[in-house]
Each structure stands twice: as C-alpha cells, then as structure tokens.
Amino acid sequence: MLIKCPECDLQVSDKATFCPHCGYPLQPEIKRRKPRNTNNKRRRLPNGFGQISEIKNRNLRNPFRAMVTVGKTATGRPICKPLKPESYFPTYNDAYAALVEYNKNPYDLEPAITVKELYEKWTEEYFKTLKNDASSRAVTSAWAYCSSVYDMRVMDIRARHVKGCMEEGTAVVRGKEQRPSASMKNKIKSLFNLMLDYALEYEIVKQNYARTFTLTDETIKEIQTVKKEHIPFSDDEIKSLWEHVDDKYCADVLLIQCYSGWRPQELGLIELVNVDLSNWTFTGGMKTEAGENRTVPIHSKIRYLVERKYKEAEALESRYLFTYVDPDSNKKNIKLTYNRYQRVFNRIRDELNLNPEHRPHDGRKHFVTAAKKAGVDEYAIKYMVGHKIADITEKVYTTREFEWLREEVEKIG
Known part of the structure; x- marks a missing residue:
C-alpha cells in the first residue's frame, strides 16, 4: 500500500527503505547498499593472451600471478609459463597491463627461447616475404643440417655453433646421410645471418655472432x-x-625455354590465365622488379608446342601451363618445380647424348646467345629476359610498341 513520506508528503510504498523522491530513510534500521564500483571490474583475457590467477590464503603484497601462453598440448590445452622478469602484481589490472605489454612484443621478456622456437617464429614471417618456393626450400634444406643447435637457447649461440653446423652438420637427403656442400655452407650461414638479425631486432640476443x-x-x-x-x-x-620433341618427355618445354628465355622456376609458374593464344603471348616472371610480370612474344616456331601444353593443362585441370607427371607415380597435375624440371632436363641431356655440362638454366643462356647472334636489339633482349635497363633514356623516355618485340624475337631462326 502507499503511504506519505514524512519529509516531502509524497506517496511512497510502505515497503520502501528510502523515499525515492527525497531520500528520507523510512526504515533506518536497514542500511543502504553501496553502489557497485564498476571501475574495478576485471577485464576478460582473450584466447591465447595468457592467464592471471590470484594466490589466496597467503599474506602477499603481490597476490596476482601472470602467466604467458607459450604453446599448446597435443589435446589443445594451453601451455603457460610465468611472465618474465616479473610474474606477481598487487592487483589484477596491474597483471593485465603487464600481459598487454608482453603480447605487444613477446620476445622482449622471453630470453630462454630455443633456436628451434626462434626458427618457427622467424620463418612464419619471413616466408611471407618470399616470392617463390625455391627460396623457402633453400632455407628449409639448410635448416636440416642444424639439428645440433635446435634445443639450445638463442642467447647462448656463438660463432662456433654456427660453424659447427656448417662443417659437421648432417642431413638425410633422398635416404642418404650427407655433410654440407660448399654452397650449402653458404646457405646455412645466410640462414643464421637472417634469423639472428631477427633475434637482435627483438632483443633476444645482444649480438649476431x-x-x-x-x-x-x-x-x-x-x-x-x-x-x-x-x-x-x-x-x-x-x-x-626437335627430332625428339614428341617422344622425349619435356623436350618441348626445353625448346620453349630456348625460344623465350624463361628461367626454369619461371616456366613452372606461368598460369593459363596469362597465356594468350590469340595474340601469342605469355606473361610471368620473378626474382627482380624488371623480371616480374613481363610479357614475352611466343616465337612462331614454338606456338604449336605452347598450344599443346595449354590443352594438356586444361585436360588435367591445372592452373599452370607446364605440369609434371611422374612416370613412376600415379599422381598427376603436379607443379613443375625447379627440382622436377632439373630431373627431366638431366634425363633428356643424357638420353640424347647432349653436352654433359648442360644445366637447366642453359635454355635461357641459349635464348640470349641466339638473339644476339641474330641481331636482336639489346633492349629487346633485356625486356624479354627481365634484365634491368640502366639507360635512363631507354627506360624512362622511350616507348616501345609490343609489335616491335615480336618482330625482334622472330629474328631468331
């Protein structure tokens, strides 16, 4: 029922503790509940951010412990370690703020990271900057020789450890254990140069040894x-x-390279969408700014070969013009990588008794040599093979029609 407030004479419920109009205490024996302090509300931690736990039943100045997530178990549960260098804080929000700072730059507070952990973090970022699979394969092949330092702390790595991988490291290649070759030693050193530069940037190490x-x-x-x-x-x-273009697997690819100048890796990356059979051009390229996305005329002698490869790729539902079908495997529509091209190149070279010194890049060398011998314009050659043009007049102030390139390439007999 309603009653009148003795203070303001307005009607209020007889069950009210205080008058809602003026605040007069109608039931003084009941204490007013304090409003909730929302400023002390604990903020929830995102997944993988870390953990904060309160140590109770102990008289501690800093009862809140911050833990960082460093990985996951096989069942998906987080693996946590104490935050470094400080793990305990007076309030929850202090611990939360410390975790925020840690997650901005995890390595600053984790000097005990192993070389293997560093490699995984570094390659996760570094591989995104690479433009082709060959570069990432060079890194992974060099890493295989470094097992002796996998579990070492990065901060303990010295020059002697890197040299040890270069001189004494072993890796299993095609089922056989072997030591690093001279070129592999160079790759191993380059691997540590870049990886420890990354560690130096994140203050894991004080020097790149x-x-x-x-x-x-x-x-x-x-x-x-x-x-x-x-x-x-x-x-x-x-x-x-030419005599064996139809009976030697990939002889047609080698001839196409000889009349177009593509690098072996570039051949395998040419996509069907970049092959124009109406205007007889194909576009591709890699490695340098001048070599990327360059359009090369398809020489009249190899047009039927390119068209044949195009139809083969369509039949295999491949996105790439050139594919690799291993005769010893049932797999089809396999990407033509450098290693696979090298395999068939060596087979053709040996079976046709070609010069044993020939290597996969020789088709590109042949194109440049044949072009110069035929009197093809120097700048036309550079445009087609993707070499940098240093002449400012030619590079900036000269506009060339594509038909000019086509006429130049046709000079090659």
Whole structure:
C-alpha cells in the first residue's frame, strides 16, 4: 500500500527503505547498499593472451600471478609459463597491463627461447616475404643440417655453433646421410645471418655472432668452382631436340625455354590465365622488379608446342601451363618445380647424348646467345629476359610498341 513520506508528503510504498523522491530513510534500521564500483571490474583475457590467477590464503603484497601462453598440448590445452622478469602484481589490472605489454612484443621478456622456437617464429614471417618456393626450400634444406643447435637457447649461440653446423652438420637427403656442400655452407650461414638479425631486432640476443665471421677461402673457391658458366646449345643439339620433341618427355618445354628465355622456376609458374593464344603471348616472371610480370612474344616456331601444353593443362585441370607427371607415380597435375624440371632436363641431356655440362638454366643462356647472334636489339633482349635497363633514356623516355618485340624475337631462326 502507499503511504506519505514524512519529509516531502509524497506517496511512497510502505515497503520502501528510502523515499525515492527525497531520500528520507523510512526504515533506518536497514542500511543502504553501496553502489557497485564498476571501475574495478576485471577485464576478460582473450584466447591465447595468457592467464592471471590470484594466490589466496597467503599474506602477499603481490597476490596476482601472470602467466604467458607459450604453446599448446597435443589435446589443445594451453601451455603457460610465468611472465618474465616479473610474474606477481598487487592487483589484477596491474597483471593485465603487464600481459598487454608482453603480447605487444613477446620476445622482449622471453630470453630462454630455443633456436628451434626462434626458427618457427622467424620463418612464419619471413616466408611471407618470399616470392617463390625455391627460396623457402633453400632455407628449409639448410635448416636440416642444424639439428645440433635446435634445443639450445638463442642467447647462448656463438660463432662456433654456427660453424659447427656448417662443417659437421648432417642431413638425410633422398635416404642418404650427407655433410654440407660448399654452397650449402653458404646457405646455412645466410640462414643464421637472417634469423639472428631477427633475434637482435627483438632483443633476444645482444649480438649476431653469425655475422662475426666470413666463409673460408677454400669454401669460396669451391663455390666458384661449382658455379660454372652456363653454355648455349649447339645447332646439332637443337636439331636433336626437335627430332625428339614428341617422344622425349619435356623436350618441348626445353625448346620453349630456348625460344623465350624463361628461367626454369619461371616456366613452372606461368598460369593459363596469362597465356594468350590469340595474340601469342605469355606473361610471368620473378626474382627482380624488371623480371616480374613481363610479357614475352611466343616465337612462331614454338606456338604449336605452347598450344599443346595449354590443352594438356586444361585436360588435367591445372592452373599452370607446364605440369609434371611422374612416370613412376600415379599422381598427376603436379607443379613443375625447379627440382622436377632439373630431373627431366638431366634425363633428356643424357638420353640424347647432349653436352654433359648442360644445366637447366642453359635454355635461357641459349635464348640470349641466339638473339644476339641474330641481331636482336639489346633492349629487346633485356625486356624479354627481365634484365634491368640502366639507360635512363631507354627506360624512362622511350616507348616501345609490343609489335616491335615480336618482330625482334622472330629474328631468331
């Protein structure tokens, strides 16, 4: 029922503790409940952010412990470690603020990270910057020789450990254990150069010891010996390739390279959408700014070969012009990587008794050599093979019609 407030004479419920109009206490024996302090509300932690727990039943100045998530178990449960260098805080929100700072830059407070953990974090970011699979494969192949330091703390790595991987590291390649070659030693050093640069940036280490030494003179000399000059194909070798273009697997790909100048890796990356059979052009490229997305005229001699590869790719429902079908496997529509191209290239070279010194890049060398021999314009060659043009007049102030490129490439017999 309603009653009158003795203070303001307005009607209020007889069950009211205080008058809602003036605040007069109608039931003084009942204390007014304090309003809830929303400012002390604990903020919820995002998934994977970490954990905050309160240590109770102990008289602690800093009862709130902050834990950081460093991984997950096989069942998906988080693995947590105490936050470093400080783990305990006076309030929940102090612990929360510390976790926020840690998650902005996790490595600053985790000096005990292992080399393997660093490699996984670094490659996760570094591989995103690479433009082709060959570069990432070079890193992973070098990493295979570094198992002796996988479980070491990054902060403990010194030059002798990197050298140990280069000189004594072993890896299983095609079922056989082997030591690093000269070129692999170079890759291992490059791996640690970049990875420890990353660690230095995040203050995990104070110095990049991989950059405190250089390759030995013997290793450099061995690398230079291995890096032989590419050689073009002779007229008899080109004739032999044409004679076997239909019965030697991938001989047509090699001839296409000889008349277009693509790098081996670039051949495997040409997509069907970038092949124009109406205007007889294909677009692709990699490695350098000048080499990316360049359009090359399809020489009249190889047009039917390109068209044939196009139809083969369509039949296999492949997005790429060139595919690799392993005769020893049932798998089809496999991407033509450098290693796979090298495999079939070596087979063609040996079966046709070509010069044993030939390597997969020699088709590109042959194109440039044949073009120069035929009097093709120097800048046309550079445009087609993706080499940088230093001449400012040609690069900036000269506009070339694509038909000019087509006329130039057709000079090659």
